[in-house]
Amino acid sequence: xxxxxxxxxxxxxxxxxxxxxxxxxxxxxxxxxxxxxxxxxxxxxxxxxxxxxxxxxxxxxxxxxxxxxxxxxxxxxxxxxxxxxxxxxxxxxxxxxxxxxxxxxxxxxxxxxxxxxxxxxxxxxxxxxxxxxxxxxxxxxxxxxxxxxxxxxxxxxxxxxxxxxxxxxxxxxxxxxxxxxxxxxxxxxxxxxxxxxxxxx
Amino acid sequence: xxxxxxxxxxxxxxxxxxxxxxxxxxxxxxxxxxxxxxxxxxxxxxxxxxxxxxxxxxxxxxxxxxxxxxxxxxxxxxxxxxxxxxxxxxxxxxxxxxxxxxxxxxxxxxxxxxxxxxxxxxxxxxxxxxxxxxxxxxxxxxxxxxxxxxxxxxxxxxxxxxxxxxxxxxxxxxxxxxxxxxxxxxxxxxxxxxxxxxxxx
Numbered sequence: 218x219x220x221x222x223x224x225x226x227x228x229x230x231x232x233x234x235x236x237x238x239x240x241x242x243x244x245x246x247x248x249x250x251x252x253x254x255x256x257x258x259x260x261x262x263x264x265x266x267x268x269x270x271x272x273x274x275x276x277x278x279x280x281x282x283x284x285x286x287x288x289x290x291x292x293x294x295x296x297x298x299x300x301x302x303x304x305x306x307x308x309x310x311x312x313x314x315x316x317x318x319x320x321x322x323x324x325x326x327x328x329x330x331x332x333x334x335x336x337x338x339x340x341x342x343x344x345x346x347x348x349x350x351x352x353x354x355x356x357x358x359x360x361x362x363x364x365x366x367x368x369x370x371x372x373x374x375x376x377x378x379x380x381x382x383x384x385x386x387x388x389x390x391x392x393x394x395x396x397x398x399x400x401x402x403x404x405x406x407x408x409x410x411x412x413x414x415x416x417x418x
Numbered sequence: 419x420x421x422x423x424x425x426x427x428x429x430x431x432x433x434x435x436x437x438x439x440x441x442x443x444x445x446x447x448x449x450x451x452x453x454x455x456x457x458x459x460x461x462x463x464x465x466x467x468x469x470x471x472x473x474x475x476x477x478x479x480x481x482x483x484x485x486x487x488x489x490x491x492x493x494x495x496x497x498x499x500x501x502x503x504x505x506x507x508x509x510x511x512x513x514x515x516x517x518x519x520x521x522x523x524x525x526x527x528x529x530x531x532x533x534x535x536x537x538x539x540x541x542x543x544x545x546x547x548x549x550x551x552x553x554x555x556x557x558x559x560x561x562x563x564x565x566x567x568x569x570x571x572x573x574x575x576x577x578x579x580x581x582x583x584x585x586x587x588x589x590x591x592x593x594x595x596x597x598x599x600x601x602x603x604x605x606x607x608x609x610x611x612x613x614x615x616x617x618x619x
Binding site: 338339341374377378380381382383384385394395397398399401402403405406407410411413414 | 539540542575578579581582583584585586595596598599600602603604606607608611612614615
């Protein structure tokens with residue numbers, strides 16, 4: 218029955234906001250949704266699996282993909298490269314599957330430029346104080362690192378206009394439900410459905 | 419908690435498509451949603467209640483409201499006037515309630531012109547054949563009336579571009595869920611939420 222092209226959903230949000238839990242919920246809830254695993258040139262950490270956490274590729278392979286336009290977006294952090302495979306995204310979408318990307322604000326801008334039909338969703342904390350509390354309760358970041366993350370969120374907030382939707386993560390169930398509703402609604406857009414009624418004329 | 423302005427949701431769709439059932443489901447599901455009862459100059463039919471089925475007003479009252487810009491849209495059918503009270507709609511929205519209008523394609527265009535933020539949803543049948551079957555099974559319309567209704571749907575389809583969303587009513591539960599998702603998604607739009615994150619800066 219599903220012969221329409223899938224949707225490209227880009228989700229961004231600060232570290233500690235609870236994005237991964239929401240995404241896991243959503244992938245469980247929606248059958249035809251695929252998560253795009255990022256490519257990276259960094260070394261796998263203990264326990265990380267190729268194709269699950271990242272696709273681990275060499276610097277040469279990565280450079281080659283950039284060169285040949287096979288990445289939908291890419292960026293460097295701390296001397297390593299990260300990117301999104303255009304082949305994976307386009308392939309799944311043409312099968313009618315929705316594809317979800319979990320990427321940074323800069324990457325989201327690149328995806329929107331390359332695929333204007335992409336739907337951009339930002340997951341925000343209820344407040345910066347609450348985000349700080351969540352980061353602190355993880356006991357994984359130094360004070361310096363937490364301060365750095367909070368500075369970064371303020372920078373991200375300044376670029377909010379590029380996002381279509383904002384989900385404020387007060388609790389994970391209602392946030393997953395909102396993200397789910399956004400995707401359902403995007404499938405109801407007139408431009409996506411008009412052929413279904415026009416073909417009966 | 420809810421201090422943001424409500425949404426204006428306009429639902430249109432042909433007679434027999436099952437719109438009223440979907441709307442009743444939605445009103446039950448969403449607490450802060452108000453249905454806008456139309457005003458009319460026609461006489462009440464047996465059993466019809468003022469303020470429930472319609473607000474029954476005199477021709478003079480109606481003309482006065484048109485004159486004073488107190489109708490969001492209005493139209494005439496078979497020598498009677500029908501319209502939507504701007505006071506009711508604006509009042510409920512400013513209280514933070516969503517307002518749902520069930521009006522024709524022409525009225526929807528008037529509302530969109532007056533309130534560009536209105537969200538327009540068209541409820542369509544799976545096919546014209548199916549609509550014809552549903553109309554026939556009601557045993558209320560003559561053959562001539564059914565043919566007239568089907569002609570009207572084709573005219574409506576030609577004006578589909580003004581709608582933001584199309585819900586195809588295959589079964590009432592999934593259609594009510596789609597309409598519900600559309601309203602939830604519209605509340606997540608960046609323009610409606612950016613103040614919530616900007617105020618923490």
